[in-house]
Amino acid sequence: MSAEPAPNARVLTYEALRYTRATMNTLRLVLLGAVGSAILHCPALPAAQPAADEVAAAIARHGIQQGAEPARNHPAWRAPRKIVLLQFGLRWSRPDEFRRAAGATPLVIANSPAEAMTAVVDADVIIGYNPEICDPRIINAARQLRWLASLSAGVENCMELPAVKARTLMMTNMRGIDSPVIAEHAIALMLALAHGLDRFAIDTSRAVWSRESAARVPMQSLEGKTLLVSGLGGIGTEVARRAHGLGMRVVATRVGGSGKPAFVEHVGQPDELLALARTADVIVSAVPLTRETTNLYDAKFFAVLKPSAFFINIARGGSVVTDALMAALNEGRLAGAGLDVVEPEPLPPDHPLWKSPRILFTPHISARSDLPGEARWTIAVDNLRRYVAGEQLLNVVDLERGF
Secondary structure: OOOOOOOOHHHHHHHHHHHHHHHHHHHHHHHHHHHOOOOOOOOOOOOOOOOHHHHHHHHHHHOOOEOOOOHHHOOOOOOOOOEEEEOOOOOOOOHHHHHHHHOOOOEEEEOOHHHHHHHHHHOOEEEEOOOHHHOHHHHHHOOOOOEEEEOOOOOHHHHOOHHHHOOOOEEEOOOOOOHHHHHHHHHHHHHHHHOOHHHHHHHHHOOOOOHHHHHOOOOOOOOOOEEEEEOOOHHHHHHHHHHHHOOOEEEEEOOOOOOOOOOOOEEEOHHHHHHHHOOOOEEEEOOOOOOOOOOOEOHHHHHOOOOOOEEEEOOOHHHEOHHHHHHHHHOOOOOEEEEOOOOOOOOOOOOHHHHOOOEEEOOOOOOOOOOOOHHHHHHHHHHHHHHHHOOOOEOEOOOOOOO
8 A cells, every 4th residue: 555645745746846847947058058959959847836735825815715516516617628818918927837727728828809809719718807808809709608717806897798697607706815905905095094194195295394284184093993894705804804903893794604703893784784884983895896785885874974984995986876975075974085996987087076075096006016916826727727627616706696
């Protein structure tokens, strides 16, 4: 009977492969210099796939969820015959790792919408970022499509496509991957408003040092105050964690589910939103855009808030009735708003919301950071490997719920 492999056998194999690849490439250079490329051509080995511990760490850190059933049990699944990667932007990475994960399945990289519309005609799988992956021209051309793998978290524009609604598709996304940095952005907006940095940024741009200006800004301490997280998913949980670290009391709403993190005092259902909002000092929206959350924050919502409350939105602009938000700010029924997303987006330069008091805008960039974003590629590559093998996929989108 053969001995059991060591628990870290796969990790050792991965390290050995990396060492072998480096050695081969070095040897190739030496031999080419010695005998000339006409005599010997030794191509570099492609990049290795993520090791098992890399995948496990990314899943644990970002709250990635594994599907309940193996992909092979889904009516849409079959062993893939062609995979297309959409490479239109500047964010693409690791094509060699995707090729390794695809195994014997042909993998095509499309560098433009025109290339994609030709390439996807007989493709089972499309992988890419939004909005490219949900381009109706591409989806309509993909007659054999079975799995749509989004490298972005939001997929609401896919949900609106008849070609998606009419099919039995599998879809995955990247919810959770950007949660930590987006949560930091939400906290930054909250702190900026609480300490009047919106006002002082204006003074700074005008080279004004004014204690009178400072006196007109009602500063707030956040310790002991109540934060309401509307949508306790991946992003919402990270916001809650950080707010608790600031000494805030945290409550939240979430669709379904049981249990709660230790740093959240109460988790209610969506129908408790207004009751919880009445006592909140800060409300952070982290809900996906669905039928239920479109125009969720309307005049009725803003009417129950404390005049000293702040509203932060780092999710989707379509969840807010812009006129209702603007009225609450203009009438002094809301102390301030920090918005990374708006409706419409981009906000036209002549839109009156620009002139509302105590408002901070960032142009839908809360996911940006100096981090390399390795987890996104680790999960994406492993998901492709899982799909090819018919295993349980990560971050499966519920097409009925829209996220």
